[in-house]
Amino acid sequence: MTDPLLSVNNLESHYGPVVALRGISLTVSTAEIVTILGSNGAGKTTLLRSVSGVLEPHKGDIRLKGNSIVRDRPEQIVRQGIAHVPQGREVFPLLSVLDNLLMGAYTRSDRKSVEHDLQLVYQYFPILAERAQQRAGTLSGGQQQMLAIGRGLMARPGIMLLDEPGLGLSPLLVTEIYRIIEKLNRDLQVSMLIVEQNATVALRVANRGYVMELGRIVYEGESDRLLRSDDIKEFFLGRGANDEKHAQKRWKRKKTWR
Numbered sequence: 001m002t003d004p005l006l007s008v009n010n011l012e013s014h015y016g017p018v019v020a021l022r023g024i025s026l027t028v029s030t031a032e033i034v035t036i037l038g039s040n041g042a043g044k045t046t047l048l049r050s051v052s053g054v055l056e057p058h059k060g061d062i063r064l065k066g067n068s069i070v071r072d073r074p075e076q077i078v079r080q081g082i083a084h085v086p087q088g089r090e091v092f093p094l095l096s097v098l099d100n101l102l103m104g105a106y107t108r109s110d111r112k113s114v115e116h117d118l119q120l121v122y123q124y125f126p127i128l129a130e131r132a133q134q135r136a137g138t139l140s141g142g143q144q145q146m147l148a149i150g151r152g153l154m155a156r157p158g159i160m161l162l163d164e165p166g167l168g169l170s171p172l173l174v175t176e177i178y179r180i181i182e183k184l185n186r187d188l189q190v191s192m193l194i195v196e197q198n199a200t201v202a203l204r205v206a207n208r209g210y211v212m213e214l215g216r217i218v219y220e221g222e223s224d225r226l227l228r229s230d231d232i233k234e235f236f237l238g239r240g241a242n243d244e245k246h247a248q249k250r251w252k253r254k255k256t257w258r
């Protein structure tokens with residue numbers, strides 16, 4: 001196997017006394033789509049925030065192409081090729097669509113290639129070109145999600161961290177967003193680390209998946225195996241999904257499917 005593009009090793013993150021990540025390890029290869037599934041409060045957002053440098057982990061390591069980035073600042077991490085598309089989009093509502101996109105390129109000084117990438121984003125999301133001068137806060141939820149992904153692309157990332165890109169969108173729009181994510185991955189060879197609660201939709205596009213529960217990984221494996229697994233079906237029916245006793249048990253008999 002080739003060396004992973006991103007590797008997270010035994011990562012622990014806290015919020016004051018609250019332990020949110022209890023030793024997370026995972027890898028993402030070049031041009032791979034990996035999904036992290038888990039119910040509310042499992043620690044998915046905390047994991048992405050720790051990778052993008054928004055939150056400083058207490059323990060463990062994060063490597064990009066073999067180099068540790070665990071103590072780097074968020075802008076240094078963006079510059080090295082990691083773009084974080086946060087949960088709930090977080091576009092700048094009073095700025096225009098165009099200015100939001102340009103904010104995504106704030107670490108870059110190569111104006112010509114920024115202009116080229118802007119046109120590229122417009123190709124994938126034509127609605128953003130139509131609405132370039134409109135305030136971002138007046139876009140629909142789906143359009144704001146497209147803008148958030150487009151803004152991430154403007155950093156020219158090697159890997160995108162997408163936090164629940166389907167959250168709050170209609171099933172039709174979720175399908176559309178995932179179709180574009182797959183296309184971006186295929187055309188531009190951008191790796192994707194996607195956090196989702198909607199297991200089926202994420203596993204359909206992903207190569208591999210991890211399931212998180214109370215700050216730990218309890219299942220991992222290839223997507224088609226996870227999709228067929230009765231354990232995963234049971235998990236997502238919510239039986240004890242975030243109950244400490246069940247979580248401990250599942251973690252102890254953690255399963256790996258290859």
Ligand SMILES: Nc1ncnc2c1ncn2[C@@H]1O[C@H](COP(=O)(O)OP(=O)(O)OP(=O)(O)O)[C@@H](O)[C@H]1O
Nearest residue numbers: 015018020038039040041042043044045046047197
């Ligand atoms: N700013 C914070 N201060 C204190 N505790 C926090 C903070 N943010 C998250 N937590 C706690 O850390 C744990 C993990 O939260 P996180 O947001 O990472 O979960 P999540 O898997 O993304 O959930 P969701 O699916 O609801 O977005 C939760 O117990 C949460 O209450």
Ligand SMILES: [Mg+2]
Nearest residue numbers: 044045046087
């Ligand atoms: Mg979250």
